[in-house]
Amino acid sequence: MAAEHIRIGDVAPRVHYVADGVQAAFTYPFPIFAEGDIEVRLDGLIQMAGYAVTGAGESEGGAVHFYEPPPPGCAVSLRRELPVARNTDFQENGVLRARTLNDELDYQVAALQEVKEGLGTALRLDPSEAGGATTLPLRRARANKLLGFDSAGAVTVFDRDGASLSLPFQGAVPRTVEDKLAERLSARDFGAVGDGAADDGPALQAAMNAAAASGKRLEIGEGTFRTAMPLVLPGAAAGLSMRGAILYAGPGGRAALTLGDGGTARNAAKLYEGLRVLRATVSDWMDENDIGIVLRNLDASFVEVRQVEGFTIGIRTLGDERGFEDTTLMLGRIVNNRIGLDVRAATAAAWNTSVRYYGGHFAIASSLHPDRDRFGVRFSAAPGAYAGHNRHVFHGPGFELQAKDRPILGIPFLCDVSSRAVIASAVRMEGCSPYVAHHSGGAQDHVYEVAWASQGYGVGIDYAPTATRVGSVVRALHQAAGHRESVREVAAAPNLRAAAFRYSNTETGFDRLACLSGSVSGTPSRLPDFALPGLDGYTLVNRGVLLTPGRGLAFLADARNCKEFALAVDADNPRLVVQCFDIGMNLLTAEANGPLVRASGMSMNWSPTARWWQGSADMSDAALTRLQVVRLAEPVFYALIGIAGIGDSYEARAMRLCCDPSQAPAALWGMPDLPFGRRELVADLAWDPPSIAAGGTAQANVPLPGARPGDFAGAAWSASTSGAVFLAQVGATDVVTVTVLNRTAAPLDLNPGTVRARVVKA
Template sequence: MDEHIRIGDVAPRVQYLADGVQISFTYPFPIFTETDLEVRLDGLLQASGYLVSGAGQSSGGSVEFLQPPASGIRVTLRRNLVVARTTDFQENGILRARTLNDELDYQVAALQEVKEEIGSALRLDPSELGGSTTLPLRGARTNKLLGFDSIGDITVFDRGEGTISLPFPGAVPRTVEDKMAERLSARDFGATGDGVTDDTTALQTAMNAAAASGKHLEIGEGSFRTTLPLVLPGAAAGLTMRGAILYAGAGGVAALTLGDGGTTRNAVKLYQGLRVLRATLSDWLDESDIGIVIRNQDSSLVELRQVEGFTIGLRTLGDGRGFEDSTVILGRIVNNAIGLDIHTATATGWNTSVRYHGGHFAAGSTVNTDKDRYGIRLSAAPGAYVAHNRHVFYGPAFELQARNRPISGIPFLSEVSSRSIIVSAMRMEGCSDYVARHTGAAQDHVYEVAWASQGYAVGIDYTGTATRVGSVVRALHQAAGHRAATREIVAVPNLRAAAFHWSKTEIGFDRLACLSTNVSGTPTHLAHFAFPALEDYTLTDRGLLLTGGRGIGFVVDARVCKEFALAVDADDPRLVVQCFDASMNLLTNAGGELVRASGMSMQWSAAPRWWQGSADLKDADLTRLQVVRLADAVAYAIIGVARIGTDYEVRALRLACDPAHAPAALWGLPDLPFGRRELSAEVAWDAPSVAAGASAQVNVPLVGARPGDFAAASFSLATSGMVFLAQVAAADIVSVTAWNRSTQPIDLNPGIVRARVVKS
């Protein structure tokens, strides 16, 4: 050695976890020769296959393997000196410092190894003195339990007599057998959980033991392969699974059944972590091919982690008695034709009042692509009890891979007379356009859809055998504000019927203002933008075709209410909103973001001076239903649709708000004359004496009256023998004629002439 070795305060052991690539591993402690280093792989001592470098170096060295240890292998490098003295100092000889240091270094290194070994040994606390810690002789300890006597010395006990107690005040000593039998483990009966060994016999034996003793059974970590159906009788207290059952047996059976059938009441059971997988995917043709069946539970708690690959994943079963008043927590339910089957088998076996939480119901995109799939089914055997009532589902998610395919992928299927099935915050991804399919007398179901990739076109499919209707779908996705906006402010349910000819070329609409994308001049007031009628509207058999930059909208008082919901029956319309202050003066984008919508951004358009949606209102884009929120500065608003880019037909419009408000919809007012097909006016008239058969006339100014309007007139006093006739003589003038049809002259007292016109 060129330089004297130094022994630092470094533990003579180091460990690594191999990654399958690394071949060189360092050791940070000194060794004297290469043979001083002990190399172990997962505890197995290695005699070859590596090279050691760094012997004689104070900082240690490295071990380089000829082949990298496999990933996950634990590599241990440990100094292990031979405790022997092979040198000696001579009488009256020269005592060299190097030689003495080498001897002392070797002793220190050996002492470090002793210290490290003692650190991992059982030993008395330094504060204790005396006592016996010597093991009894082999013959005395054979088939005995090792323990401690009343003074803390080591002793042995017979297996049936040995007791243990918890280290807490009040703990009672118990035998080891009693303590170990407190909870049964499947491995106590020989189950391996290696995924290869057939654990059927071991698992069934463990389940029988749990039933015989009334104990809770635990199936630990691992994959427990079975080839026959398993049954945990109802006498067992429950089951906890940390691993999974891998069913590799024949089809047409239930891989795992929990609880007893018949009239037995399986009450207050605890089933946790249930996980059953099918080794090969079912063809979904046999409904007897079931992952888990749970029978006749009452006030029990069930937690399902995973069931996969069966025709029916999980079945809750009323069989001779009922399945009721329990809580079921659902996890991953994948690649089953029916994820959860809520079923009855007999006329006296009910299935009702169960709370289901969660559940991810999914099917792979390549799994049985030609077969229908359902998330949750309510069903009954022929002649069995069919009133499956009051089940509640919280937050289930469905990804059924059926959209745009000629198959059904529907979250709920009710084949029975179920009532009050309540579903909250469900998710639909890639499903059919139905939340549920009802084939029987189901009613009073409520399905709340929090999100659906189909948008709002989700409903209930009532088949030809369905005998009840009336269930509800609440599609909240990007439309929650619409569901809360239950106070209807104004509606035009038939736009074609609401249309009238204002003049020879202009068309107007009941309760609606006519809008233009290009108002001439310098308009500043609401009345400058809301027209009674405009040209370039095209009526269809069912509605209005918006062309040439035209629009229609409702005018609302927004001084208190700031949020409105607009529903439109139209072909991809475009939302527009125009804002005005308390004096009905126009507000522009200079005031900031005045309008927001629920499903899209709103953009300012300078030419028509309004805010318009960034996209058309389409179901496919999940933008059909929109909630409009106005800024505090907005006191009045026009909310409607307009032709932006392309023509489209509009058939109906409705505007609603939160029921806490009742804002006014404005139309047909003196300062806002739009939206009204009936116009009226009056003048005071002192008519002259009219001879028999003669007549007298008076003109009544009436803004908006046009030739061709239906006209009528009346007088405020009794007119026996005098008939009042009216016609529109010219624009804005109604000519009223008083005709004396009697044989005597008539001289009316002064009164009021009233004229009325109706647009057709």
């Protein structure tokens, strides 16, 4: 008959194996009460899964079955580990069953075996010794000392510099303890307390000076280190590691923590980890010298910022008299700062380029300075400093700027410089202004991918009056991302040579395009005065048209709702021109309305003579400006967007006008009040022809604006015309003469009807 309870033999509750890479089951010879009573280790690491246990409740033990055999040479340790607890109780005057009592005694014996096994591996006196002083000295006596034994074998302490240590590995050499402990510098080595109350500033600065003098990395451990003075870690230090926080309670208008040297120094391959800098009282946001962390002249370095809070500027990356470049920043909580991150150049010799940023939670408390603008990331430069920041890449930043429904700006990116190739992906916007960026300088080729905007509003770029470039892109993934990935064509002239037609004996017109003149005579003031159906001075060549100085071609775009267009041109060094009109089609001039047009790759200048805005340079492949984005100001309701000859003649072959696919603006041409861009013209005239004798004719003159002698002409009659032939020709400007020939041998009397004249320009 099977035993009713586990029998606890004199077997050690631990067994060890060395795996061969094939064996998957390993036996344990000691009993366990439940599967969870066994501890499994591989190479010393406790395993929580990846195996099954059999044999629980058996006196002879069982086995551990790994789902995958441990690798060859792996140390496999199986050990019984029982919870020290009693879960049963015997009732007074109750039945005391032998099995229950045996189970309790078995459990106690098993637990005692574990205690015995543990004591066997502990540091202890030999049983032959009668005892001794094994109590540790008091804390203040053993602080900064080495633990050892005196001549009597009793526990004592020694000075650190009087002993040496060596690692238990082949090739290790003995070193003094002082040398070993000096491998790393700790702020507490210099007296820093970290209790949030004592002024640790002098101790922290002494530690930072020591790190620079020794070229070592400084550690600031757990705790809150209050300082009443700004701190500087020179560039000679290898780096800084923080597990606690610096609480700045010093004077305003200063940087709480500066890392790296300024001037022309190059601070390369630095490692700054776990940075946390908090301001004791939140800044009033008025002084931009009030900064949490300044990082100077870093190159090929790694920076992890866990938290910066309460400053006018949270973090500033600064190219001083040298650059800041090729560095990675891991960003955490950037909270309650007017500007979270300031990317800046200080001098004309500096630069700030090619930097990667990961994460970053830029947030503002709802009650903090509710009347002041705030920004997440700013690109800036000191007066006269280098302003061409480029290739900054942001991954997944989040912005909670508390600006929605307030008369302030709360915008993630502020670009005050001529930055290029700034790319931000997976941006989160919560309670921000309806703009992902504000551009006040010559920023271009920025790409902002907005993954989430809490209110679902349309997200764009806000251009200040001082902005000189446009053409950056917002990819609003939170609103019909698939639709926005395409481009909408507004109008196209894919072949200018084929689009050209003879408007008159001396003038040339173009399908869907307005002809422009740089010197319209008289006192023109409205759109029809400038959008001409035909002009002389165009020379047609085999593949296009030669635009001479003073001649241009343009699409007319309805800009009432859409303000941004892209013009693509195939031409030899063309020049961009834009003419603007209000809702009544009245010309808008720069003198009365300020800057009305901006372009992506060049400045736009007002020409009083031509009465249009023209690019400051030719569009050329070398300058990467062949594709131009045009941004129109709010007063502009209609715009002629095209190219013109300014200084030299050049050949133009094709033009296309596009816009954001979320917009569908009209391209206008060939209308009664805008008669340009059409080579086919039609007009009707009510007519009651007289009786026509046999073989005789009758004529009617049909007014047709735009008709010119030499145009192909045709005519038709609205009623039955049996026996009559209608002929047409342009006998005079704007008039088509229609002739009716009676081919019968009898008089012909047509009923009243409508004569339709049609001309086609070759």
